[in-house]
Amino acid sequence: MRNSVLYTIEKGELDKLIGILHRDGYTVVGPTVRDGAIGYEAIESVQQLPIGWTDEQAPGHYRLKRRDDDLYFGHVVGPQSIKKFFFPPKQRLFGIRREGENDYVFEATQPEPPRYAFVGVRACDLAAVRVQDRVFNDVMPDPYYAKARSQAVFIGVNCAEPGGTCFCTSMDTGPRCTQGFDIALTELKSTFTVEVGSDKGRKLLEALEHKTTDANTKHLVDLMMQSAAEHMGRSLNTDGLPEMLLNNLQHPHWDEVAKRCMDCANCTLSCPTCFCSNVEDKTDLTGDHAERWRTWGSCFTLEFSYHTGGYNRSSTAARYRQWLTHKLASWHEQFGTSGCVGCGRCITWCPVGIDITKEANAITDDVKRFRAEQERQRAEEVGS
Amino acid sequence: MITAIDQRPDVVSGDANAMSPVWARIVSRCQESSNTASYTMKFVDPEIGRRYRFLPGQFNMMYLFGVGEAAISVSSDPANSDSLVHTIRHVGSVTFAVDRLKVGQCVGLRGPFGSNWPLESCKGRDILLVAGGIGIAPLRPAIYQLLKNRDQYGRVILLYGIRSPQDMIFKEEVEEWMERRDFQVLITVDYPSENWTGPVGVVTKLLRRVRVDSRNTSVFVCGPRVMNRAAAHSFLSHYVPEDQIFVSLERNMRCGIGQCGHCQYGPKFVCKDGPVFSYASVRNLFGKDEV
Numbered sequence A: 001m002r003n004s005v006l007y008t009i010e011k012g013e014l015d016k017l018i019g020i021l022h023r024d025g026y027t028v029v030g031p032t033v034r035d036g037a038i039g040y041e042a043i044e045s046v047q048q049l050p051i052g053w054t055d056e057q058a059p060g061h062y063r064l065k066r067r068d069d070d071l072y073f074g075h076v077v078g079p080q081s082i083k084k085f086f087f088p089p090k091q092r093l094f095g096i097r098r099e100g101e102n103d104y105v106f107e108a109t110q111p112e113p114p115r116y117a118f119v120g121v122r123a124c125d126l127a128a129v130r131v132q133d134r135v136f137n138d139v140m141p142d143p144y145y146a147k148a149r150s151q152a153v154f155i156g157v158n159c160a161e162p163g164g165t166c167f168c169t170s171m172d173t174g175p176r177c178t179q180g181f182d183i184a185l186t187e188l189k190s191t192f193t194v195e196v197g198s199d200k201g202r203k204l205l206e207a208l209e210h211k212t213t214d215a216n217t218k219h220l221v222d223l224m225m226q227s228a229a230e231h232m233g234r235s236l237n238t239d240g241l242p243e244m245l246l247n248n249l250q251h252p253h254w255d256e257v258a259k260r261c262m263d264c265a266n267c268t269l270s271c272p273t274c275f276c277s278n279v280e281d282k283t284d285l286t287g288d289h290a291e292r293w294r295t296w297g298s299c300f301t302l303e304f305s306y307h308t309g310g311y312n313r314s315s316t317a318a319r320y321r322q323w324l325t326h327k328l329a330s331w332h333e334q335f336g337t338s339g340c341v342g343c344g345r346c347i348t349w350c351p352v353g354i355d356i357t358k359e360a361n362a363i364t365d366d367v368k369r370f371r372a373e374q375e376r377q378r379a380e381e382v383g384s
Numbered sequence B: 001m002i003t004a005i006d007q008r009p010d011v012v013s014g015d016a017n018a019m020s021p022v023w024a025r026i027v028s029r030c031q032e033s034s035n036t037a038s039y040t041m042k043f044v045d046p047e048i049g050r051r052y053r054f055l056p057g058q059f060n061m062m063y064l065f066g067v068g069e070a071a072i073s074v075s076s077d078p079a080n081s082d083s084l085v086h087t088i089r090h091v092g093s094v095t096f097a098v099d100r101l102k103v104g105q106c107v108g109l110r111g112p113f114g115s116n117w118p119l120e121s122c123k124g125r126d127i128l129l130v131a132g133g134i135g136i137a138p139l140r141p142a143i144y145q146l147l148k149n150r151d152q153y154g155r156v157i158l159l160y161g162i163r164s165p166q167d168m169i170f171k172e173e174v175e176e177w178m179e180r181r182d183f184q185v186l187i188t189v190d191y192p193s194e195n196w197t198g199p200v201g202v203v204t205k206l207l208r209r210v211r212v213d214s215r216n217t218s219v220f221v222c223g224p225r226v227m228n229r230a231a232a233h234s235f236l237s238h239y240v241p242e243d244q245i246f247v248s249l250e251r252n253m254r255c256g257i258g259q260c261g262h263c264q265y266g267p268k269f270v271c272k273d274g275p276v277f278s279y280a281s282v283r284n285l286f287g288k289d290e291v
């Protein structure tokens, strides 16, 4: 139950909103069907939204399917989040020209980011932006990220039908947008309800034909959200999880997962919070012009942990353990939050269907069983 | 006075994101051993030279035009920020490129990054420094400060392990230190030469030759991983408390500012939470393989 004022707009108003955002100079980004999946791309109108499409998701499985209605947002999240718009996969950090033997001149560094308006962002992805803020914005702000972030508009969408790999309820990030949005929509048959999250959002709403939502509809929205929360595809037991994982770095289950893991890095590349990058320096053929590029990196590659003395994580088991313990455990100490928002992408896009919730739960359950057995034995000793 | 700084000095870099370098000119070069040299540098922009400060144990990211970057500790005296010295073992692409530079040419620098040897909080205690090979470089700024403020510390002892006598770096200085009565310096080699009369074997063997007052000793360790582990465990078995053993760690580093993720060591970012860690703060990770 959420105690905020809701407004109702007719569906047609969404196209008007997109038009207003364009007019105000925003690059409007929304979900759209491309290459057999739904991704965030620049869109011109609601016509490019995945109207009438849904996505069937399971571990290692993703398929677009026709819905029997024409909902705009009757799908969940696709392979890519909006991370790429703030933290581009490939980015030039600077260029340098050598003039004469010993004189170096910096050339224009980074381009100015566009002003983005994101339409149809889910609660998990909004949460992921706040997770990445702690890396790129809060301490030593990355100029491109900080700029793109500060001028962005977020039109969230609440999820009524979670996907097969979703577990935002476990991570306390969804299915309802509760923060980080300017406007949050709930899609009904012929209308949207609108919650306003900022002054920017209020101004946008005021430009649209709207009325206060009646009590019945409000109640319906609450019921939809409650039902969504109860129908998550997965669930993760987070109780005492960070300590449990960090105390079990030698658990045999890491080796068991490593037998299945292919080191492909799909999980880190699709994850909306993974922030690792490589820094590459190169020169052109003349040798007088050098550039520094930053590209997405992944702890699943061997080179990632390379240093003069060798590799710090030479086995797949060690790399998988780094990934999972980082997401669910050490992130807390680093940033005061989990590194996982429960979007399920790493599960869907893993070619062999390795499931973060299943692997973590397996270790938790095993440790619990072990403790219970110890308790039982102790009780027996005391009793005898 | 420099030793009074307990807050980290500002990072110097080419622009706001701390990912681009400023230029420093090599003003002299001193060959320390067959593969190691010390480079004295001055910032090309004198204003940066006036501003730049570092603490013992901190490092810079050194950029070689078009080649890449490597993390390199500052090895000079923090009180003398006018001449910044980097002591470099030439092992790979960036460090080979430094080796090829001539005096008068430039490298890029950004920094200083990371944590420092806790000289302030260890005042009044015996300081035991353990260096392995190039590991003496990040300890040298601490040695300068300890000797300058000698009356503020108990005994000061250096245990220095090298492969062979020819691999000793800072040779003249080490000999000067050995002359001092207020600084005990012990050196051991893995492979002695014919005229070597000193100890042979791993650096932890030197511990037999010194008295460790476990309640009043702080230990600073920097060397290869195997040595760091052995040293930390020896001191623990001498009952030096976990929070008085400090180790400087080496990891792959691409940014220095906690953003690239490469240097992660469990929950720690070695570039900003380290490189100097108390044993107590990494107890659960230290000595574990593959973390």
Ligand SMILES: Cc1cc2nc3c(=O)[nH]c(=O)nc-3n(C[C@H](O)[C@H](O)[C@H](O)COP(=O)(O)OP(=O)(O)OC[C@H]3O[C@@H](n4cnc5c(N)ncnc54)[C@H](O)[C@@H]3O)c2cc1C
Pocket (backbone or CB within 6 Å): A303, A306, A307, A308, B059, B068, B069, B070, B071, B072, B073, B074, B087, B088, B089, B090, B091, B092, B093, B094, B095, B096, B134, B137, B138, B249, B250, B251, B252, B253, B275
């Ligand atoms: C905090 C900190 C402080 C440091 N201080 C100093 C210092 O004061 N002085 C000093 O000399 N060093 C110092 N180092 C170490 C220095 O940063 C490394 O030696 C660095 O790797 C040198 O970079 P390079 O490009 O010259 O060598 P690299 O190119 O990294 O090569 C090193 C060696 O590894 C091999 N290699 C390179 N890439 C790979 C790969 N992908 N897979 C397998 N092998 C590979 C190379 O062939 C070579 O043998 C410090 C490191 C840290 C983290």
Ligand code: SF4
Pocket (backbone or CB within 6 Å): A267, A270, A271, A272, A273, A327, A339, A340, A341, A342, A343, A344, A345, A346, A347, A356
């Ligand atoms: S770890 Fe997996 S479920 Fe969690 S945020 Fe990343 S991609 Fe989503």
Ligand code: SF4
Pocket (backbone or CB within 6 Å): A268, A273, A274, A275, A276, A297, A298, A299, A300, A322, A323, A324, A326, A327, B261, B264
């Ligand atoms: S270390 Fe691995 S899991 Fe953690 S942010 Fe980097 S790529 Fe993602």
Ligand code: FES
Pocket (backbone or CB within 6 Å): B252, B253, B254, B255, B256, B257, B258, B259, B260, B261, B262, B263, B264, B269, B270, B271, B272
């Ligand atoms: S070196 Fe990039 S995070 Fe530490």
